Structures are given as C-alpha cells and as structure tokens.
Amino acid sequence: MKRIGSIIIAAAAVFLIISLSGCDRIKEQYDKLMKNQEEGSAAQTEIVETVFAVNTTTAVEGQIHDYIDLNGDVITKGNVDVFADTAGKVTALSIEIGDKIEKDQVIAEVDPSRPGMKFVASPVKSPISGTVVSIPVQIGSTVAPSLPIATVSRTEELQIQTEVAERFISKMRVGLRAIIRFEAYPEERFYARISEISPVVDPQSRTLGIKLALDRGDSRIKTGMFAKIKIITEKKNSIVKIPAQCLIKRYGVYYVFVVHDDQVEKREVNPGIEIDNKLEITGGLEPGEIVVIRGQTLLEDKAKVRVIDQIQPLETEDIIQ
Numbered sequence: 001m002k003r004i005g006s007i008i009i010a011a012a013a014v015f016l017i018i019s020l021s022g023c024d025r026i027k028e029q030y031d032k033l034m035k036n037q038e039e040g041s042a043a044q045t046e047i048v049e050t051v052f053a054v055n056t057t058t059a060v061e062g063q064i065h066d067y068i069d070l071n072g073d074v075i076t077k078g079n080v081d082v083f084a085d086t087a088g089k090v091t092a093l094s095i096e097i098g099d100k101i102e103k104d105q106v107i108a109e110v111d112p113s114r115p116g117m118k119f120v121a122s123p124v125k126s127p128i129s130g131t132v133v134s135i136p137v138q139i140g141s142t143v144a145p146s147l148p149i150a151t152v153s154r155t156e157e158l159q160i161q162t163e164v165a166e167r168f169i170s171k172m173r174v175g176l177r178a179i180i181r182f183e184a185y186p187e188e189r190f191y192a193r194i195s196e197i198s199p200v201v202d203p204q205s206r207t208l209g210i211k212l213a214l215d216r217g218d219s220r221i222k223t224g225m226f227a228k229i230k231i232i233t234e235k236k237n238s239i240v241k242i243p244a245q246c247l248i249k250r251y252g253v254y255y256v257f258v259v260h261d262d263q264v265e266k267r268e269v270n271p272g273i274e275i276d277n278k279l280e281i282t283g284g285l286e287p288g289e290i291v292v293i294r295g296q297t298l299l300e301d302k303a304k305v306r307v308i309d310q311i312q313p314l315e316t317e318d319i320i321q
Helices: 002-045 166-171
Strands: 051-058 060-076 079-083 088-093 106-111 122-125 130-134 148-153 158-165 177-182 185-202 207-214 226-243 248-250 253-260 263-268 270-275 278-283 290-294 304-310
Touching (some): 051 253, 079 122, 106 148, 158 185, 158 226, 166 207, 177 207, 226 290, 263 304
Parallel strands (some): 051 304
Antiparallel strands (some): 060 158, 060 226, 088 106, 106 122, 177 185, 185 207, 270 278
C-alpha cells in the first residue's frame, strides 16, 4: 500500500509539472495573440492620406469672341432681265453665259416680221453693265416683250445669303462682322458684314433671312458658291479665360480647383461665354492662378495633389479658326 501511495504521489507531481508547463505555453500564446490584435488595431486606426495626380494650367487675361456657325450661298446683289421691245423671232445672239457686257451693248436681234409684212430687225440692248448669267432663248426662238432674252448680273457686287434660327434673332444687327470660308479655298479667310436683315421670320422654317456684303471684290468668288459663315456676335477684351474642361458643375454650382503648393482650393466661379473649348470667367478667378484641368473629378476642398504636367495656357489673343 505504501508503494501504491508513492506511485500516486509521483504521478500527481508529474501531472502538476506538465499542467504548469502547459499553462505557461498557453499564456505565452495568449500574450502573443493580444499583442498582434493591438498592433492590427493600431494599423487600422492609422490615417492614410491620399495624394491625387493632376494636370494644371494657368488662367490668363485676354480676349474672347462669341459667334454663330452658318452656311450660305453666294448671290449677286442685283440681277436684271433683258427684254426685247417687240414680239418676234430671235435672229441673232451675240453673247454667251459668262460674258461681261456694257450698258447699251447690243446682245441680240429680234425680227418682228409677220406673214406678208417685212420689218427691220429690232436690236436688244442691255440696260446695265455686268455679266451674263442666263440666256433662256436661242436663235429661232419666238419671244414677246414679257419674255427675257437674257439675265445680266452685277457680279462685282456679290452677296452671301443665309438664314438664322429664331433663337439667335436678338443677336443680329446690321454691321456685324463675319468670317467666310469656301471649299474651293479652304486655307483662306474672307471677310464680310451683315448688310440686310429680313423684317419677317419665315413661319415654316422659323428662320430669319440675312445677307452679307463681302468687304472687297475677289474674282475667285463666283455666284452659286457654297459658303461657311461665322458671324461674330460679341467680342470681349481683358477678360479671364481658361480651358472649358477646368469647370466642374455639381448641384447647380460652378467651380474650379485652384492649386496652392501641394493642395487644392475648391473655388466657386461665374462662367461667361464658352466657345471652342474656351471659357470666360466673370468672377471668382484671377489671371495667373493655377487651376486643375485634368484629374479633378474626385477632388474635394483641401485635397492633397501632385502635379504631373503643366498644360500650356490659352493664347491671350483670340483667333477664330
């Protein structure tokens, strides 16, 4: 029995030693786990500051034009139909389309003879100087005083005829300048001014007819040519302007992001004329200030930024292409 008791005591001692050793390992693992959790929590609470990559440009002081794009046709300022003084048969034509003629020049002869009656041929004279643009008769045709022998045009006084949509009527006035381009001369610019404005609006097309007079005659311009027109409706000098893509609109408010060192300021602005990717700023921005042109979509006030590229600012002089 004594021997059995000794064995039991020894076994209990061994168990106690093992238990104590296991507790130390468990405590060590527990302490390590708690330390990892504390470090992870600290990492999660650490504030990560985001830096946005942006491109910028500079606001400039200069000029801007507002204009309307239109298409039109070259016409003559005046066409005159030439009539015979008497009815009869055309016996002679001394002109061809495109001929330049003088006032009182004989262009045709009409024989007024009737069966049994012989008359001297009657000459037909042009009432004006100009260019022959139409000859609706030929030798042998029978004409009357009400039928034209030819049409003579004052081609040295050409005009451009076009129509303006009703929404632009308030901007139209005689004297407005226009830049004209023709497909025959794509690299050249011609100039004109509004010379006539129709007093009525076409009720079907809802357009207003206008005519433009070319600043100077040019033999290259022909009647019937197709014209691309830019009518300049407004010109402003000494205004602040930036590329239009700098502007952001959210909830009805317009603003830009102005760069100060390594962060941006969300600046509310008042936009004016916008045309050809050029934007007038009437308030809220000064010339020389640096604004974000690309990368501003996710920006907020005081966001940190890194400028990747500085985009060339707009030209101070506004050239209409």
